Amino acid sequence: MNEETVLNGAALLEEMISAMKQRLYAASMVEFVQRYALETPDKLCIADPDETMDYQGFWQRIREKAAALKAQGVSAGDRVLARAKQRGDFLALHFAVHLLGAVFIPVSRDLPPAGLAALAEQLGADLVLEDSRMVYKGEPAPVRFPLSSETATILYTTGTTGTSKGIVLTHQAEVAVAQNVYYGARISPDTVEIIPMPISHSYGLRHVFGLLLGGCSVVLCDGVAMADDFFSLMDRCHVNAASLTPAAVNVLRRLSGDRLGEYADKLRYIQLGTAGVDAVMKADLRRLLPYSRLYQYYSSTEAGCACIQDFRRSPDTEENRDRDLRRVGLPAVNAHFEIVDENHRPIQSDRQHWGHIACLGPMNMTGYDGDPELTQRTKVGGYVISSDIGYLDQEGYLCFVGRADDIINSGGFKVAPQEVEEAAMACGLLSECACCGEADALLGNIPVLYAVGKPGAIPDAAFILSSIAKRLESYKQPRKIVFLKALPRNAIGKIQRNRCRERAEEEMHEQR
Amino acid sequence: MNRDDLTRLLADAAPLAGWTGDFKSEVTLTSLDVILIVVRLYDQYGIRIPSQEIKRENFRSAEALWELCQKIMGRK
Numbered sequence: 201m202n203e204e205t206v207l208n209g210a211a212l213l214e215e216m217i218s219a220m221k222q223r224l225y226a227a228s229m230v231e232f233v234q235r236y237a238l239e240t241p242d243k244l245c246i247a248d249p250d251e252t253m254d255y256q257g258f259w260q261r262i263r264e265k266a267a268a269l270k271a272q273g274v275s276a277g278d279r280v281l282a283r284a285k286q287r288g289d290f291l292a293l294h295f296a297v298h299l300l301g302a303v304f305i306p307v308s309r310d311l312p313p314a315g316l317a318a319l320a321e322q323l324g325a326d327l328v329l330e331d332s333r334m335v336y337k338g339e340p341a342p343v344r345f346p347l348s349s350e351t352a353t354i355l356y357t358t359g360t361t362g363t364s365k366g367i368v369l370t371h372q373a374e375v376a377v378a379q380n381v382y383y384g385a386r387i388s389p390d391t392v393e394i395i396p397m398p399i400s401h402s403y404g405l406r407h408v409f410g411l412l413l414g415g416c417s418v419v420l421c422d423g424v425a426m427a428d429d430f431f432s433l434m435d436r437c438h439v440n441a442a443s444l445t446p447a448a449v450n451v452l453r454r455l456s457g458d459r460l461g462e463y464a465d466k467l468r469y470i471q472l473g474t475a476g477v478d479a480v481m482k483a484d485l486r487r488l489l490p491y492s493r494l495y496q497y498y499s500s501t502e503a504g505c506a507c508i509q510d511f512r513r514s515p516d517t518e519e520n521r522d523r524d525l526r527r528v529g530l531p532a533v534n535a536h537f538e539i540v541d542e543n544h545r546p547i548q549s550d551r552q553h554w555g556h557i558a559c560l561g562p563m564n565m566t567g568y569d570g571d572p573e574l575t576q577r578t579k580v581g582g583y584v585i586s587s588d589i590g591y592l593d594q595e596g597y598l599c600f601v602g603r604a605d606d607i608i609n610s611g612g613f614k615v616a617p618q619e620v621e622e623a624a625m626a627c628g629l630l631s632e633c634a635c636c637g638e639a640d641a642l643l644g645n646i647p648v649l650y651a652v653g654k655p656g657a658i659p660d661a662a663f664i665l666s667s668i669a670k671r672l673e674s675y676k677q678p679r680k681i682v683f684l685k686a687l688p689r690n691a692i693g694k695i696q697r698n699r700c701r702e703r704a705e706e707e708m709h710e711q712r
Numbered sequence: 713m714n715r716d717d718l719t720r721l722l723a724d725a726a727p728l729a730g731w732t733g734d735f736k737s738e739v740t741l742t743s744l745d746v747i748l749i750v751v752r753l754y755d756q757y758g759i760r761i762p763s764q765e766i767k768r769e770n771f772r773s774a775e776a777l778w779e780l781c782q783k784i785m786g787r788k
Contacts, residue, residue: 422743425744425746425747426746426768426771427763428767429767642751665727666728674742677728679748
C-alpha cells in the first residue's frame with residue numbers, strides 16, 4: 201500500500217487544536233464550572249426534579265464531593281465507576297472525580313448488580329459507587345485542574361460493532377465536543393435547556409457539556425415517559441431549549457398529542473440525536489414548532505457530535521426532500537470528514553460512490569480501553585473510521601447511506617443481539633436463540649428473542665425474561681419471546697437473524 | 713375493562729415490573745413500560761390517559777392505575 205495515500209491527519213489536527221483554543225476555551229469542563237462560579241455565581245446552573253443549584257452552589261458541591269472521594273483514598277489516575285442518576289448531584293460527582301485527576305466511568309442506572317460487578321472488574325475500577333450521595337464534613341478539596349491531555353472519562357457503550365467497549369476520552373475531547381454542540385446549535389448564555397436523555401450516555405452528557413461551556417442552565421429529568429412531570433419541569437424552570445431523540449419525540453407526541461406545540465414561542469431550538477430524523481418527523485416538527493431551530497446530529501461516542509444540521513433552514517419542497525433524504529449535516533467546528541475505502545484510503549465520493557465515513561478532530565476518542573487491536577483498526581492516522589457508509593455532496597454536507605451491521609437501535613439505545621442472546625442462553629432452558637430488531641411505531645425498533653427450548657424443558661417466557669433482567673439493562677431486554685422448533689440457518693449453518701420472523705409465521709401456518 | 717383485564721394488560725406490557733396478586737403493592741416501571749401501558753390502554757380499551765395524568769403517582773401500583781382508569785372512564 202502506498203504510504204502517502206493512507207489517512208494521516210496529524211498536521212490538520214494540530215491546526216484544529218490551535219483553532220479550538222481561540223474559541224471559548226479551558227483545558228477541562230470542570231474548569232469552566234469554576235470560571236462561571238466566579239463570573240455568574242447566582243445564575244442557575246443545574247435543576248432537576250429534586251433540587252436546583254446555581255453555579256456557586258454547584259462548584260461548592262463538586263469540591264465537597266472531591267474531598268469525600270479523597271477521604272476514601274481516590275487519587276490521580278484512579279478509576280471511579282458509578283451508577284448514574286439523572287440528577288445534578290451525579291454531575292457534581294463526575295466533575296469531583298476530574299478535580300482529583302481521576303477517571304470517571306458512568307454506567308446506566310438500571311445495570312443489574314451482577315453486570316456492575318463484572319464491569320468493575322473488566323475496567324479495573326478502584327472505587328465503585330452505587331449512589332452519588334456522600335457526606336463529608338471536612339474542608340473542601342484543594343483545586344487542581346486536570347491537563348487537557350489527561351484521561352477524563354470512559355464511556356461504556358455497545359456502539360455499533362456488537363461488543364461492549366469502554367471508550368476513553370481526554371479532557372480535550374470533552375471540551376472539543378462541548379464546542380461542537382455550543383457553536384453548532386448557536387447556543388447563547390441565557391439558554392435553559394431540558395435534557396431527559398441519560399447522562400451516562402454520550403448524547404445526554406455531551407449536551408450538558410455544551411451548555412456548561414457557555415455558562416448556560418441545564419435542566420435534567422427522568423426521560424419523557426412521565427409526560428406531565430416533563431412539562432411541569434419545563435414550566436417551573438422556564439426552559440427555552442430541549443435535547444431529545446426521535447424516539448423521545450415519538451413518545452411525547454403519542455402521550456401528549458400537540459402539547460409540545462404549546463411551547464412553540466418559548467423553545468428556541470430542539471436538538472435531536474442518536475438516530476436519524478425521518479422526513480415525516482421533520483415535517484411534523486416544522487409544523488408544531490414553527491419558530492424553533494431544529495437540529496439533527498450525526499455523532500458517535502468515538503467521535504462525538506461531529507456533524508449538525510438545522511433542518512428548519514431547508515424548506516420542505518419536493519426537490520429538497522430528495523436531496524435532504526441522506527444529508528445529516530455539515531461538519532461541526534472541530535470536525536473534518538473524509539470518505540475512505542476498505543484500505544483506509546481517501547476516495548472522491550458522491551451520490552454514486554460511497555465509502556466508510558472517517559472523522560478527524562480533537563473530540564475523537566483516545567481509543568478503546570484495554571483493546572489496542574480494535575483501537576488500531578478503528579483509529580487510523582487520527583481519524584475514527586466508522587462502520588457507517590456515506591459520501592460528501594457538492595456543498596460539503598455529509599450524507600449517510602447505511603450501517604454495515606445488524607445492531608438494533610431501540611429508542612436511540614444501541615442493542616447488540618449477541619449480548620442479549622448470551623444473557624438468554626444463561627437461563628439454561630434454551631438450546632439456541634437469536635435476537636432481532638422488530639419495527640415499533642414508538643421506538644423505531646424493539647429487541648425480540650426467537651428461542652428454541654432444550655429437549656424436555658418447558659418453555660417459560662417469564663423465567664427467561666427475569667433471568668435476562670438480572671444481567672442486562674432494561675432497554676436491552678427483549679419485549680417478546682417467540683418460541684420456534686428451529687432457528688433458520690443458511691447453507692453453511694449460520695443463523696439468519698433476518699429470517700426469524702418469517703420462520704415464526706411459517707411454523708404458525710404449519711400448526712393450523 | 714375490569715380489574716382482571718388490567719392485570720393481564722400490565723403483565724403483558726411490563727412483564728418485569730414485579731406485579732403481584734396484591735393490587736396495592738408498589739412496582740418499579742421503566743420508561744418503556746409506561747409507554748407500552750399507555751399505548752395498550754388506548755389501543756385495547758380506548759382509554760386515553762391525558763398527558764397531565766402521566767405522572768409517577770398514577771403509575772406506582774396497579775391500584776393507582778385502576779383508579780385513574782376508573783376516573784377517565786367515568787368522564788366519558
